[in-house]
Amino acid sequence: MTDLEGFRRETRDWLEKNCPPEMRRPMVVESDTFWGGRNATYQSDAQRVWFERMRDKKWIVPHWPAEYGGGGLDPERAKVVREEMAAINARPPLRSFGIMMLGPALLKFGTEEQKREHIPKILSGEIRWCQGYSEPNSGSDLASLQTRADLDGDHYVVNGQKIWTSYANKADWIFCLTRTDFSAKKHEGITFLLFDMTTPGVTTKPILLISGYSPFCETFFDNVRVPKKNALGTVNKGWDVAKYVLQFERDSISGIGDRGAKRAMSEIALNSVGANEKGHLADPLLRSQLANFEVDEVAFQFASERASDQVKTGQAHPAFSSAMKYYGSELNKRRHELFMSMGGSDALEWESERSQNGQTARTWLRTKANSIEGGTSEVMLGIVAKRILNLPGA
């Protein structure tokens, strides 16, 4: 038996013993996800227990360096943990923008002090982060942002407004793009600042989404004083950090469809539409849509597998995450169009117990954001044109 097989066996045993059955069920409602933070609440005892066990095992992020509280596993072992979790449909014990986006940038650009201060708190779930990038006039053209940070002694004074800041009203800290040099070209005067959302002058105002939820906010900064040492990366070179974070954000959005456990789509379709005498879905056009979707979905999973193998072997194009984000987000929108189509009028219920408060419809509406958040599909195609295909004027 190789080491890796032994590790796989141990992992399997440990998960079997420690992952509560409730944490192996499909994630349906928002509170099925544990986000951590100073004001965190657990949906259930099982959620708490699962999180605490994984935290103590250091498997919140198995491959982050052990010196900052990560699992310190090599890529192969980390993959084993992911695979074994997937095999029992284990839910992620903690999700957060700290894990998905900021952490990798801290590891790459952070000072020793910054790493020691922030990474352990991401992993312990103590601090929940939000992402302050977009502004009312700077969306796709993010680098045109106008939120300013002016130096005053050993502090920056931040003034301006962000928008679409997901969970800003629940987050403890923000990673925020600010302009520190107004005379430089737009990409060259940006600084990446980290600050506490309880600093005086920070206010948030929730915005209601078409799904009926309000997970994101307008975020206002009025003379917010941020210690100078809270800049991540070089002053005025924050765009490099910003882009690095976006790469991880795009990776995580591209995989959006296969998060957590799910029932086979065909099973759901057969249940609701029925089968003919051959056992085929009774609606032949829905059947063909579903089959074509599944072809693309399976192929996309292989493409994700290939993309990570290319990273490992050093063959990856740095802009490839944009290609995957484009395809994965469009695929997820198709998936949820199909769920709506399969469900018919059952999928339209918005407020009943039966529909778990309109989960199918609300999720369908939420997925429409997949091709907007983290950079729109049009922007992703533009990045492919420019950085991968080297087309003129792109």
Added chain:
Amino acid sequence: MALVLNEEQTLLRDSARSLISDKAPVSHFRALRDSKDKDGFSRDLWKTFSEMGFTGLLVPEEFGGSGLGCVEAGIVAEEIGHTLLPSPFLASSVLAASALQRAGSKAQKAEYLPKIADGSAIGSLAVDEGGKHRPHAITLKAVRSGNGFKLNGAKAFVVDGHVADILIVAARTAGADDDPKGITLFLVDPRAKGVQIERTIMVDAHNAARIAFKDTEVTADNVLGELDQGSAVLDGVLNIGRAVVASEMLGAGDEAFSRTVQYLKERKQFGKLIGEFQALQHRISHLYVELEITRAAVLKALQMLDEDFDNAAPIVSVAKARAGTTGTLAVQEGLQMHGGIGMTDQFDIGLFMKRMRVCQELFGDSNFHANRVAELRAY
């Protein structure tokens, strides 16, 4: 196994690429087409293929081949797709070699595999009878007669049928017309009495034939595999063929794509390179993404055939379905973005469209394979 080529596979790709782009660029195919070459492929180049070990790639070493796998066959096919090279590689080195290797008796293997491996004999697989691929809809009858069988019926779309030295023919020996049970594979000498071969010049000017059998006699020794049980072997061989054709389609699609990207950087209208127009940028970028996803699916299917043959079918279908839709998109977008010049015979892009159309039909089009995915998943 990682979903990227390993070092040896990369070397194989590089040597196939340099041979094919050097000795058989698209002009090689044009010359064969325009001269109405009677074989439809170059025997000289086939010799070189043999010297390079491509003809015997899938044949085990004990029979003179190199005993490599489907991933390697796919690598060669992909390069073939890049230059539209007509060659019996698919029919003989992939399909016939796999059928003999998977189902042949000791004697059959010893007789045929060395010749297939060194390229001195060309094998060809005759399955389809109607216009659409229905591998179990076999009506060509093999009826017992004396110690052997008599064949009656006809096959269509037999790749390299008119240059074959050995035909592998799927015949019905029992059961109803579309029953998977009751199919038997036969090794048939194309020169046998009652075999009538009509070369069919297809839209892509690659080799295909219609073959009729009238009271053609074969001996019991010519049964390949087990009587009435041929469909399992056939399905397995077809899966190999499908994945390899998907690879060729990927190569052809990739070539159409790259040539189009190049054209976008050269052609000027309205005082700009047409590649500056965002409408075209987005379409070509979309195509790039589709090709990358198909590339992963095709490689996965080839790897599955090598590592977990019995479970490869659904993935092969995903790969062939994707190759069909992506390949079609590539040649259609490629032609459109070339404007008027793309419509001319003198320009290559149309040749890729023609070949893609044929490969789409070969061993099941995208609809066939999406349907098979649904059936395998029981809906």
